[in-house]
Amino acid sequence: MPQLTDEFKELDFKSETYKDAYSRINAIVIEGEQEAHDNYITLAGLLPESHDDLIRLSKMESRHKKGFEACGRNLDVTPDLQFAKEFFSGLHQNFQTAAAEGKVVTCLLIQSLIIECFAIAAYNIYIPVADAFARKITEGVVKEEYSHLNFGEVWLKEHFTEAKAELELANRHNLPIVWKMLNKVEGDAHTMAMEKDALVEDFMIQYGEALSNIGFTTRDIMRLSAYGLIAA
Numbered sequence: 001m002p003q004l005t006d007e008f009k010e011l012d013f014k015s016e017t018y019k020d021a022y023s024r025i026n027a028i029v030i031e032g033e034q035e036a037h038d039n040y041i042t043l044a045g046l047l048p049e050s051h052d053d054l055i056r057l058s059k060m061e062s063r064h065k066k067g068f069e070a071c072g073r074n075l076d077v078t079p080d081l082q083f084a085k086e087f088f089s090g091l092h093q094n095f096q097t098a099a100a101e102g103k104v105v106t107c108l109l110i111q112s113l114i115i116e117c118f119a120i121a122a123y124n125i126y127i128p129v130a131d132a133f134a135r136k137i138t139e140g141v142v143k144e145e146y147s148h149l150n151f152g153e154v155w156l157k158e159h160f161t162e163a164k165a166e167l168e169l170a171n172r173h174n175l176p177i178v179w180k181m182l183n184k185v186e187g188d189a190h191t192m193a194m195e196k197d198a199l200v201e202d203f204m205i206q207y208g209e210a211l212s213n214i215g216f217t218t219r220d221i222m223r224l225s226a227y228g229l230i231a232a
């Protein structure tokens, strides 16, 4: 029997090893959904013309959070929320600073492109290796995340000419943070049968597609992606 199948067969959702990893990954997802909820409320204040849509998105995020809290309870796991707050602190800080300066474009890049693409990649990789309860919840959630990504794409496409320079700078400041975050979860994700390479690949595909939909050329996208590899 192939190695991979063996490893997957051995996934025991009730084992202490799995539950220990889950206490951090589950907390990250709960905190991520909370962060997304707060960010959409902030964006609703910055974009009066999209106020109602953004409040609707924020409510979806708080439902997502409740869903993932139920996933933790179902496995008898207490999420390590302190760890998760720390995990999100870089993107949190950059979003807060941008919001205080009224930089809507930067806020949208952080929340609707980076965080949503990160969530879509993570949830898609998680679904096939999740326990049955969490799989159902995550399948429902990921469908909605695509609509959040779409909100950012549509807005930024409509404002592409004025937004381009700010998007490039925001990409340069925030993409390297994503790689640091991925490095911090690599071990726990592996315990849950999710590989870092697959997460990186899925993230870059989502993010690259989003940049292309907004109006960046392939050449731009290559350059923007490479900037992510340089330290913030």
Ligand code: PL3
Pocket (backbone or CB within 6 Å): 025, 028, 029, 032, 033, 036, 061, 064, 115, 116, 118, 119, 122, 123, 126, 145, 148, 185, 189, 194
């Ligand atoms: C946006 O609506 C929500 C943002 C959540 C971000 C989650 C990032 C998760 C990265 C951790 C990788 C493991 C995935 C596990 C999925 C349950």
Ligand code: FE2
Pocket (backbone or CB within 6 Å): 033, 036, 060, 061, 064, 119, 141, 145
């Ligand atoms: Fe969400």
Ligand code: FE2
Pocket (backbone or CB within 6 Å): 036, 061, 116, 119, 144, 145, 148
């Ligand atoms: Fe979302």
